[in-house]
Amino acid sequence: MDLSEHAVIVGASHAAVQLMISLRQQGWIGHITVISEESHMPYQRPPLSKAYLSGDLAEERLLLRASETYEKLNVDFKFGCKVTSIDAKNQQLNLETGEKIGFTKLALCTGARVRELDLPGTELGGVHYLRTMDDVKAIRQSAKKASRAVIIGGGYIGLETAASLTKLGIKVTVLETETRLLKRVASEQVSEFYKRLHEEEGVEIRLGSKVVALQGNSQVKSVVCDDDSHSGADMVIIGVGVIPNTELASEAGLVVENGIVVDQFAQTSHPDIVAAGDCTFHPNSLLKKSLRLESVPNASEQAKAAAASLCGIKKAYSELPWFWSDQFDVKLQIAGISQGYTEAVVRGDASLGRSFAVFYIKNQQIIAADCINRPKDFMVAKKLILQQSTIDVAALVDEGIEIKTLIN
Amino acid sequence: MPAITYIEFDGTEYHVDVAVGNSVMDGALNNMIDGIVAECGGCCVCSTCHCMIDPEWAEIAGEPNQEENELLEMVDVREQTSRLSCQVQVTAAMEGMVVRLPESQY
Numbered sequence: 001m002d003l004s005e006h007a008v009i010v011g012a013s014h015a016a017v018q019l020m021i022s023l024r025q026q027g028w029i030g031h032i033t034v035i036s037e038e039s040h041m042p043y044q045r046p047p048l049s050k051a052y053l054s055g056d057l058a059e060e061r062l063l064l065r066a067s068e069t070y071e072k073l074n075v076d077f078k079f080g081c082k083v084t085s086i087d088a089k090n091q092q093l094n095l096e097t098g099e100k101i102g103f104t105k106l107a108l109c110t111g112a113r114v115r116e117l118d119l120p121g122t123e124l125g126g127v128h129y130l131r132t133m134d135d136v137k138a139i140r141q142s143a144k145k146a147s148r149a150v151i152i153g154g155g156y157i158g159l160e161t162a163a164s165l166t167k168l169g170i171k172v173t174v175l176e177t178e179t180r181l182l183k184r185v186a187s188e189q190v191s192e193f194y195k196r197l198h199e200e201e202g203v204e205i206r207l208g209s210k211v212v213a214l215q216g217n218s219q220v221k222s223v224v225c226d227d228d229s230h231s232g233a234d235m236v237i238i239g240v241g242v243i244p245n246t247e248l249a250s251e252a253g254l255v256v257e258n259g260i261v262v263d264q265f266a267q268t269s270h271p272d273i274v275a276a277g278d279c280t281f282h283p284n285s286l287l288k289k290s291l292r293l294e295s296v297p298n299a300s301e302q303a304k305a306a307a308a309s310l311c312g313i314k315k316a317y318s319e320l321p322w323f324w325s326d327q328f329d330v331k332l333q334i335a336g337i338s339q340g341y342t343e344a345v346v347r348g349d350a351s352l353g354r355s356f357a358v359f360y361i362k363n364q365q366i367i368a369a370d371c372i373n374r375p376k377d378f379m380v381a382k383k384l385i386l387q388q389s390t391i392d393v394a395a396l397v398d399e400g401i402e403i404k405t406l407i408n
Numbered sequence: 409m410p411a412i413t414y415i416e417f418d419g420t421e422y423h424v425d426v427a428v429g430n431s432v433m434d435g436a437l438n439n440m441i442d443g444i445v446a447e448c449g450g451c452c453v454c455s456t457c458h459c460m461i462d463p464e465w466a467e468i469a470g471e472p473n474q475e476e477n478e479l480l481e482m483v484d485v486r487e488q489t490s491r492l493s494c495q496v497q498v499t500a501a502m503e504g505m506v507v508r509l510p511e512s513q514y
Contacts, residue, residue, distance in 0.1 A: 021440055024440075025440065025442070044449050046448075046449065046451065047451075064437075064449070065437060065438055066434075066438040068438070069437075069438045069439070069440065072439075072440070073440075296447065296448065296449065297447045297448070297454070300447060301447075322454070324448065324451065324453045324454075326451070331453065331475070333453055374478075375453070375475055375478040375479045376478040376479070376481055376482060378453075379455065379478075379479060379481075379482030380482065383482075404481075404482070
C-alpha cells in the first residue's frame with residue numbers, strides 16, 4: 001500500500017461507511033473517494049420507516065457519523081453523482097457527467113432499489129416508495145394532508161410504515177396479496193400476531209388482496225383490487241421488496257447471480273474489486289449456503305472483510321444473520337434464517353399480549369428465532385443456534401425453566 | 409462539549425468531546441474507537457455497544473431500563489456498572505466521565 005493508491009467506493013450507505021473506516025484502521029494510506037447518487041451525508045436506513053417517519057427521530061440523529069469523522073478519515077465525497085459504467089480492464093469509472101475516475105481498488109456498495117409495481121396510476125401524486133431519506137421526506141409531506149393511507153405489501157417495510165403513519169393519526173389499510181402477513185419470512189404464529197397487533201391498533205389488514213390499479217385525477221384517490229373493491233386513499237405507499245443493484249457489476253463482466261457474487265472475503269471475480277452489503281450474493285459457512293441479505297449487521301460486518309481484502313489481509317466474513325423490526329410498542333428481534341424449518345415452537349403465549357418467542361427447529365436443532373419483546377430470549381437464541389446441538393423442545397417452551405440454562 | 413474518556417480493554421485511552429444529547433455510543437463511533445461495535449446503530453437491540461461506566465460516574469449515567477437490562481444479562485462479562493452505551497445520553501454533568509470497553513467487542 002502506498003500514497004499513490006486510490007480506493008473508490010460506489011455507494012454511501014452502511015457498508016460504505018464501515019468500509020472506509022476499516023480501510024483506514026487497517027492501514028490504507030492512499031486516497032479514498034466515495035461516489036453517491038444521493039445528496040445527503042451517509043445516514044441510517046432502518047429508522048426511515050420507523051422513528052424518522054413518525055417524527056420521533058430528528059434528521060441530524062439519522063446521520064451515521066458526524067461530518068468531522070469523514071474529515072478525520074480524509075475521504076472525498078462526490079454526491080449526486082452516478083457511475084454509468086466500470087472499465088475493469090483500465091481500472092476506471094465512467095460517470096454520468098462524462099468525467100472518468102481511475103482506481104487501483106474498487107468497492108461496490110451499491111445496495112438495492114425498490115421493486116416497482118407496473119400498474120396503472122402509480123405515477124399519481126401521493127404515491128410513494130420507501131427506500132431513501134428523500135422518499136420519507138416526501139411521505140411526511142403527503143402525510144400532513146392525509147387522513148387515509150393505503151399500504152401495498154404486508155412485509156416488514158409495509159407494516160413498519162403502517163405503524164408509523166398510524167402514530168401520525170392516519171387511518172391505514174394494508175393490502176397483502178398472500179393469505180398471511182410476512183409469509184415469505186415468518187411462521188404462521190408470527191403472521192397471526194402481527195395481524196392482531198395491527199388490528200388492535202386500528203389498522204385494517206386485508207389479505208388475499210391483489211392490487212390492479214390506483215385511481216385519481218392528478219392525486220391518488222383510491223386503490224382497486226382484483227375483487228373490484230375500492231380502498232379510499234389520500235396517499236399510497238408501495239412496499240413490495242427490493243432488487244439488488246448489480247448492473248454495474250454485470251456489465252463490467254463480474255459474476256452476478258442474485259447479487260454480486262463474492263467469496264467469504266468479499267472479493268468479487270475481479271482481483272481489485274470487492275463488494276459488500278445488500279448487493280452481494282455471498283457464502284455463509286454457518287448456514288452452509290450462499291445468500292443475499294438485506295440487513296445492516298450484514299453490511300457492516302461484510303464491509304470489514306472487504307476493507308481487509310483491499311489491504312491484502314484475509315479476514316473471512318461468516319456471521320449469523322439477524323434482523324429487527326419496530327412496530328408500535330413491539331420490538332421484534334430475529335436470529336438466523338428460518339427457511340427450511342420443520343417445526344415452529346412457541347415460548348410464551350402468541351395469541352394473547354405482546355411478548356413471546358418462536359423458535360424454528362430443523363433436525364432437532366434451533367436454526368432461527370423470532371423474539372417479540374423478548375430481548376433475553378433473542379440473546380439466548382443466538383447462542384443456541386450457534387451451538388448447533390440437539391435442543392430439548394419441552395424445556396425450551398417451558399416458561400418455568402430459565403432459558404439461559406439451555407446454553408451448554 | 410463534555411470530554412469523555414474511553415479506555416479499551418488493552419488500556420488504550422481516548423479523550424474525546426461528545427456533544428450533549430449524543431449518546432456515549434455516538435461519541436465512540438464518531439471518533440472511530442474500536443471497542444464499540446454498535447451493530448444496530450443505537451436502537452437497543454444488539455448489545456454490541458456494551459461499556460462499563462467508571463463506578464464514580466455510575467449514578468450520573470443512571471440505571472438501565474428493563475429492555476436494556478435483559479440484553480445486558482447476556483453479555484459476556486457483565487459488571488455492576490455495565491450499560492449499553494447507545495442508551496446513555498451525554499449531559500453536561502458527564503464532563504470527565506470515564507468508561508471502559510469490554511474485550512468481547514474487538
